[in-house]
Amino acid sequence: xxxxxxxxxxxxxxxALSIEKSTLDRWMASGFFPPPDVRRFTxxxxxNFFVRWKASTLSKFISEMEQEKDDAQ
Numbered sequence: 001x002x003x004x005x006x007x008x009x010x011x012x013x014x015x016a017l018s019i020e021k022s023t024l025d026r027w028m029a030s031g032f033f034p035p036p037d038v039r040r041f042t043x044x045x046x047x048n049f050f051v052r053w054k055a056s057t058l059s060k061f062i063s064e065m066e067q068e069k070d071d072a073q
Contacts, residue, residue: 007038007052016058034061 008016013033014024027033036051 006055008055008058009050009052013053013058017062 010021010024014021017024024033028035034053034057037054037057038052040050042048042050
C-alpha cells in the first residue's frame with residue numbers, strides 16, 4: 001500500500017521554523033527556502049491558489065541548516 005506524505009501549509013512551516021511570515025516570504029523570494037511541492041489554483045480564473053510543502057522537504061531543509069551550522073563551528 002502506498003503511503004501518502006503529509007502536506008504542510010505555509011503556517012505549518014512558519015510554526016515549525018519559529019519565524020515570521022515575512023521571513024518565509026523573503027527566503028522564498030531569494031531562493032533560500034525551497035519552492036512549494038504543490039501549487040493549485042482554486043478557481044477557474046486562477047486568482048486564488050494555495051501552496052503546500054511535503055513534510056520531507058521541510059525535514060531536508062532543517063537538516064541542511066543544521067549541517068551548515070555544524071560546519072561553521
